[in-house]
Amino acid sequence: MYPVLITSPRLGLREFTPDDVDALTDIYGDPRVVEHMSFEPRDRDQVETTISNVTAAARVEPRTEYSLAAVLPSGHLAAFARLAIDTQHPGQSSGQLGFALRADLWGQGLGSEVVRLLLRLGFDELGLYRLWGARGPDNQPSARVMTKLGMIEEGRIRGHINVGGRWRDSVVHSILEPEWHRA
Template sequence: MYPVTITAARMGLREFTPADVEPLLSIYGDPAVTRYMSFESRTLNQVQNTIESVIAAARADERLDYSLAGVLPDGELVAFARLSIDVGHPLQSSGQIGFALRADQWGRGLGSEVVRLLLRLGFDELGLYRIWGARDPRNEPSARVMAKAGMVEEGRIRGHLRLNDGWRDSVIHSILAPEWPDIG
């Protein structure tokens, strides 16, 4: 499925372009934003590589990665949104979401809109059965965003990720397709 464009009242998701490097750097280059992510803040070169990689993945014959720019109605990029299809899962009916919102946009409900758009993409457009997300146990705002979207906290994976400061647990949240129509 290419290109992807999906919108709501206050937020939209679209494909990334080469012009998105600087706006994405304002998200991925910010230590406050990446504090609870699975990677450290990124450099300009790393963000350029990320943009090149997601643009190439978007045009794959069998698209498994939907990394999309989260934009305001005026087109301003304020979020990175990702839905990755779980490879090897029967009939590829499961996907993982991830999202990052520019720090100056926190607390406005935009993270919830990004997640709802990702769920719409996964359930309504791609026909997935299960969508899940993982978060750092300390990231309570992310827990609230996923709960607001109808995602259920499933449990904790201990020692899930190794970061520069050591091993980190992850808390898993999910939602199933039969639960989505009641929420979406």
């Protein structure tokens, strides 16, 4: 599926372009935003590489990576949104989602809207059966977003990722297609 364009009243998901480097650097370079993520703040060169990689991955067939720009009606980048289809188990129908929202937009319900758009992409457009996300144990705003959208906390993966030389656990939440359509 290329290009992706999914909208809601306050946000749209679209493909990234090279013009998004500076706006994404503002997000990925902010220590507050990446505090609970699997990487440390990124500089402009690192973000430029990220955008180059995600734009190339968008054209791979079959497409398994959906790294998308979540934009406001003004066109300004609000978040990095990602849905990755599980390729470790061919024939399975699941994907992992994640997002990074600009810190100045926190507390406005936009994180929930980003995840809702990713759920629509995964279930309604791609026909997946299970979507899941992992968060840092201390990331309570992310826990609230996933719970609000009907995602069930499944449990903790101990020593899941290493960030800055320290191992960190992750907490997994998931939702199944029938649960999404009942909500």
